[in-house]
Amino acid sequence: MSQNDSSSTNTRRIAIDPITRVEGHGKITLLLDKDNHIQEARLHITEFRGFEKFIQGRPYWEVPALVQRLCGICPVSHQLAAAKAVDQLVGVNKLTPAANKLRRLLHFGQILQSHALHFFHLSSPDLLFGFGSDPMQRNIVGLLNSYPDIALKGVKLRKFGQQIIEAITGKRIHGTVVIPGGMNRPLTSTARNTLLKDIKDILTWSQDAVTLNEQIHTEHPEHYTFATLQSNYLGMIGNKGDLEFYHGGLRARTASGDYIFDHFDYCDYQQILREEVRSWSYMKFPYLIELGKAQGWYRVGPLARINNCDFIDTPKAEAARKRFKTFGQEKFVHHTLAYHWARMIEALHCAESIYELLNDPEITGTELTVEKGDKQQEGIGVIEAPRGTLFHHYKINEEGLITKANLIVSTTSNNQAMNESVRSVANTYIEGQQITEGLLNHLEVAVRAYDPCLSCATHALGKMPLQVELLDADGGLVDRLTKGAAGDIYRNY
Numbered sequence: 001m002s003q004n005d006s007s008s009t010n011t012r013r014i015a016i017d018p019i020t021r022v023e024g025h026g027k028i029t030l031l032l033d034k035d036n037h038i039q040e041a042r043l044h045i046t047e048f049r050g051f052e053k054f055i056q057g058r059p060y061w062e063v064p065a066l067v068q069r070l071c072g073i074c075p076v077s078h079q080l081a082a083a084k085a086v087d088q089l090v091g092v093n094k095l096t097p098a099a100n101k102l103r104r105l106l107h108f109g110q111i112l113q114s115h116a117l118h119f120f121h122l123s124s125p126d127l128l129f130g131f132g133s134d135p136m137q138r139n140i141v142g143l144l145n146s147y148p149d150i151a152l153k154g155v156k157l158r159k160f161g162q163q164i165i166e167a168i169t170g171k172r173i174h175g176t177v178v179i180p181g182g183m184n185r186p187l188t189s190t191a192r193n194t195l196l197k198d199i200k201d202i203l204t205w206s207q208d209a210v211t212l213n214e215q216i217h218t219e220h221p222e223h224y225t226f227a228t229l230q231s232n233y234l235g236m237i238g239n240k241g242d243l244e245f246y247h248g249g250l251r252a253r254t255a256s257g258d259y260i261f262d263h264f265d266y267c268d269y270q271q272i273l274r275e276e277v278r279s280w281s282y283m284k285f286p287y288l289i290e291l292g293k294a295q296g297w298y299r300v301g302p303l304a305r306i307n308n309c310d311f312i313d314t315p316k317a318e319a320a321r322k323r324f325k326t327f328g329q330e331k332f333v334h335h336t337l338a339y340h341w342a343r344m345i346e347a348l349h350c351a352e353s354i355y356e357l358l359n360d361p362e363i364t365g366t367e368l369t370v371e372k373g374d375k376q377q378e379g380i381g382v383i384e385a386p387r388g389t390l391f392h393h394y395k396i397n398e399e400g401l402i403t404k405a406n407l408i409v410s411t412t413s414n415n416q417a418m419n420e421s422v423r424s425v426a427n428t429y430i431e432g433q434q435i436t437e438g439l440l441n442h443l444e445v446a447v448r449a450y451d452p453c454l455s456c457a458t459h460a461l462g463k464m465p466l467q468v469e470l471l472d473a474d475g476g477l478v479d480r481l482t483k484g485a486a487g488d489i490y491r492n493y
Helices: 060-070 075-089 097-129 140-146 148-169 189-196 199-218 266-271 302-308 315-327 338-358 415-430 437-448
Strands: 002-006 011-016 026-033 038-045 232-237 249-253 259-264 273-276 285-288 378-385 388-396 402-408 466-471 477-483 489-491
Touching (some): 011 437, 026 437, 038 415, 060 388, 060 402, 075 097, 075 378, 075 388, 097 148, 097 199, 097 338, 097 437, 140 148, 148 189, 148 199, 148 338, 189 338, 199 315, 199 338, 232 259, 232 378, 249 266, 249 302, 266 378, 266 388, 285 415, 302 338, 415 437
Antiparallel strands (some): 002 011, 011 026, 026 038, 232 249, 249 259, 378 388, 466 477, 477 489
């Protein structure tokens, strides 16, 4: 935390920099007056990756391997979304059964490990110890000491998801297995049988995680209003309105449940979505064109998917979804902290789906590619990543080189919602109070609920001026250089 007073405006700025227990680098800034009243609260994304630019000029077949380097937490999501776009580029509309099921198994493993990491390692310390508890305890080590059974189940759930990924790709992180029109290696019977040895424990532990989150949320009424927003929701659904992660249509609904669109072809996403750039963040602000900038922001991810779908096609997860809906009196649950509950329902669905696929004889099939069709110059791949709907859009020239790329990642879609949640928490818990670490952690708790992947989300081009500051060991400003839009450099300290 840092503070900066401004005597000329009678305000002071407080920065939480960096936000902890999230993937990537970001900060929260508060502007307070002399009586600690909130004047402004913002979430800033301070890193810039630029993948949309530097993959231009690369051959299209390299893209699935390149874009997964966006992130070490959800590389599979980017690889699969890019692969679906590349399939279109080579004229492939349908994979072999073995390739399709392998991609789905890989995706379920990815979501399971990511959800387990986020809840057990990053968020459960806040929920089990309290938002304002001792920060020396409020971490995974404190969790292992006080709740060893819960912590170890979380570690093992994540490990199993990573083992799924390793069995299919050869590596737990950044393995390369998808190719245009299919997969480049089968799942061996030995690997399948090894995974099946632990699957019953994984099912039990996933069910336990749902029960724990259901208990935490229902026994803490204060969670119902914490950072809670009335929002639109966007997500992918299956042909029958079922929860779907890999392939389906887009559904958007208002806070009251009214349909904005349903089963919309994601290849036409530019007709429904637009992105806004703001000067104070490298992350864009998407919105639904039909509702406009002010009203068109929306939420994606587990809460949106569980609210949006009509049913889940695995029995244990469907029973959990029905309890979730009963809690919400059959309406949408808007509680931001219910993201964790929804996340674990999805983890249970992944475990059940993994069990089904590992017992499917076709999962070890060796027919993994199909004949390519007529080359297309544009491809769009959309999947549901752990954090929400993920768009990959590529254009190529006659030589097969990328000429344009557009990525709308899940965290970007949640950008406005995260800012709204930060403002809500600041106004409720910090307004007029003496600032403490525990109170500031409330702001981080609000952001963590969305499980943001800030590395994935930083694609907007920065704007001048560029400022470089030199600070001493105590955080005092020693020097500052500024580069203006015209390229002029000057010292303004």
